[in-house]
Amino acid sequence: MIIIEVYVDDIIFGSDDDRLSQQFAKDMQSEFEMSMLGELNFFLGRQISQLNDGIFISQSKYIKEMLKKFGMEDCKTVSTLMITCCKLSKDDESKEVDQKLYRSMIGSLLYVTTSRLDVMQAVGLVAMFQENPKEAHVLAIKRIFKYLKGTTKFGLWYPKGNELTLVAYTDADWAGSIDDRKSTSGATLYLGDYLVSWSSKKQPSVSLSTTEA
Numbered sequence: 001m002i003i004i005e006v007y008v009d010d011i012i013f014g015s016d017d018d019r020l021s022q023q024f025a026k027d028m029q030s031e032f033e034m035s036m037l038g039e040l041n042f043f044l045g046r047q048i049s050q051l052n053d054g055i056f057i058s059q060s061k062y063i064k065e066m067l068k069k070f071g072m073e074d075c076k077t078v079s080t081l082m083i084t085c086c087k088l089s090k091d092d093e094s095k096e097v098d099q100k101l102y103r104s105m106i107g108s109l110l111y112v113t114t115s116r117l118d119v120m121q122a123v124g125l126v127a128m129f130q131e132n133p134k135e136a137h138v139l140a141i142k143r144i145f146k147y148l149k150g151t152t153k154f155g156l157w158y159p160k161g162n163e164l165t166l167v168a169y170t171d172a173d174w175a176g177s178i179d180d181r182k183s184t185s186g187a188t189l190y191l192g193d194y195l196v197s198w199s200s201k202k203q204p205s206v207s208l209s210t211t212e213a
Contacts, residue, residue, distance in 0.1 A: 058155030077150030094135035163192035
């Protein structure tokens with residue numbers, strides 16, 4: 001079996017048979033002008049470490065570049081993403097901020113969620129205020145930046161193994177949004193020991209009870 005992933009002009013391929021990988025590389029180079037960079041260690045802002053007991057995927061380099069871009073490279077670190085009593089609202093009375101800058105910060109953070117499910121809920125929350133961002137919303141984003149600075153080495157660990165049982169975890173808050181009283185659902189899916197999918201999304205309808213949420 002050989003698996004090939006193509007993104008624009010970048011290609012990743014791997015096989016359980018080295019001869020198949022070598023033959024594919026030879027065929028591609030005979031047809032197209034391309035260079036072989038060897039074993040995968042960096043792709044689309046993600047660092048890939050292939051170890052004897054598994055594969056580790058992180059975005060530490062991307063996070064450091066992001067912090068520098070927004071002038072947060074020297075900020076103090078925090079151990080939590082948000083303050084527990086924090087309730088962000090679109091009707092916040094703090095002063096308005098640059099909408100273009102706010103959306104740029106959100107876009108950069110959304111890309112981090114491709115390997116950091118721990119920030120997904122918080123990023124999804126601040127992303128809801130892009131239409132009319134306020135100073136309080138920027139402070140919430142900066143706290144996420146501070147958390148990321150202290151956890152740049154976090155990432156996804158895929159150990160070697162053959163267990164492929166599908167297990168799902170899901171939960172929801174109840175009327176978590178103070179603007180429309182809608183609940184937010186969260187879910188993670190594991191295939192054996194491998195995290196393969198995660199999400200955090202506000203529900204489209206209003207729940208009247210915790211059971212319904």
